[in-house]
Amino acid sequence: MKNYRVLLFYKYVNVGDTEQFKNEHLKFCFENNIKGRIYIAEEGINGTISGKTSDIESYKFYLRSYPIFKDIVFKEDEEDKIAFTKIHVRVKKEIIHSGLNGTSLKNGGKRLKPEELLKFYEEEKDFVIIDARNWYESKLGKFKNAVTPQMKNFREWKKTVKDLEVYKNKTVVIYCTGGIRCEKASAYMVEQGFKDVYQLDGGIVTYTKKYPNTYWEGSIWVFDERYAVDVNTEEELKYTTKCEHCGTPTSYYINCHNMECDTIIFYCHQCKKDMDYCCSEDCINALRKRPRYYG
Numbered sequence: 001m002k003n004y005r006v007l008l009f010y011k012y013v014n015v016g017d018t019e020q021f022k023n024e025h026l027k028f029c030f031e032n033n034i035k036g037r038i039y040i041a042e043e044g045i046n047g048t049i050s051g052k053t054s055d056i057e058s059y060k061f062y063l064r065s066y067p068i069f070k071d072i073v074f075k076e077d078e079e080d081k082i083a084f085t086k087i088h089v090r091v092k093k094e095i096i097h098s099g100l101n102g103t104s105l106k107n108g109g110k111r112l113k114p115e116e117l118l119k120f121y122e123e124e125k126d127f128v129i130i131d132a133r134n135w136y137e138s139k140l141g142k143f144k145n146a147v148t149p150q151m152k153n154f155r156e157w158k159k160t161v162k163d164l165e166v167y168k169n170k171t172v173v174i175y176c177t178g179g180i181r182c183e184k185a186s187a188y189m190v191e192q193g194f195k196d197v198y199q200l201d202g203g204i205v206t207y208t209k210k211y212p213n214t215y216w217e218g219s220i221w222v223f224d225e226r227y228a229v230d231v232n233t234e235e236e237l238k239y240t241t242k243c244e245h246c247g248t249p250t251s252y253y254i255n256c257h258n259m260e261c262d263t264i265i266f267y268c269h270q271c272k273k274d275m276d277y278c279c280s281e282d283c284i285n286a287l288r289k290r291p292r293y294y295g
């Protein structure tokens with residue numbers, strides 16, 4: 001029995017008084033030992049939180065007690081330990097930084113259920129599947145045959161869509177971790193004249209829970225202390241990445257501890273230590289290195 005949960009959720013809805021909502025939220029999280037990140041904007045809420053199972057249950061009940069959130073969808077993972085050390089509740093302009101001001105959510109792509117995506121694959125439908133996440137996320141895992149734009153961050157989506165114009169008249173499916181990025185990303189594509197755009201409903205996390213060991217290859221990058229979530233049990237589908245030092249399949253990574261470098265590097269746990277948390281000899285000998293709090 002695992003005693004902790006990680007909860008992923010978002011909803012685009014007019015929140016009203018964001019400051020007041022934030023304060024209520026922060027208070028609740030403090031009192032119930034909830035850790036993680038919650039972003040609140042006039043356009044909605046976006047959170048990843050962790051806590052004891054009973055505390056997470058209280059949180060779900062609490063959030064659903066607001067009429068605007070009574071139908072919010074929670075994606076949940078069972079864990080052995082808490083996945084965050086702190087709680088941040090912040091008011092932002094957007095619940096995810098997109099650089100897509102002016103894009104209307106009303107234009108969002110058609111929602112494709114996990115079972116429908118499975119069918120697309122099984123029936124060999126003529127479609128293009130595109131990763132709407134960053135380069136390092138798709139390196140750890142991706143859908144079979146997916147196009148993986150090499151974005152540094154989501155703000156590069158506009159530029160990415162220009163490069164994807166060859167698919168304008170094709171059936172296109174885009175996906176991200178939990179679905180939040182695709183809401184605006186797919187709307188932007190529709191606005192740019194893409195003819196047949198789908199967004200994977202509930203994102204990768206929902207698909208892989210339902211259909212592990214099928215068309216998802218590798219693991220899921222997460223922005224918390226778990227680093228990655230391994231979802232497949234079949235050996236050949238487990239990892240898409242190898243340790244850059246020794247070649248062992250891995251779903252682990254670090255940021256180089258030379259603060260001037262900070263490059264994401266995929267390592268196994270042993271090589272991380274052997275390389276002193278750095279990507280190269282030069283970085284090992286660098287002057288400004290990140291203080292180390294964890295092993």
Ligand SMILES: [Zn+2]
Pocket residue numbers: 243244245246247248267268269270271272
């Ligand atoms: Zn290694």
Ligand SMILES: [Zn+2]
Pocket residue numbers: 256257258261262263278279280283
């Ligand atoms: Zn480095």
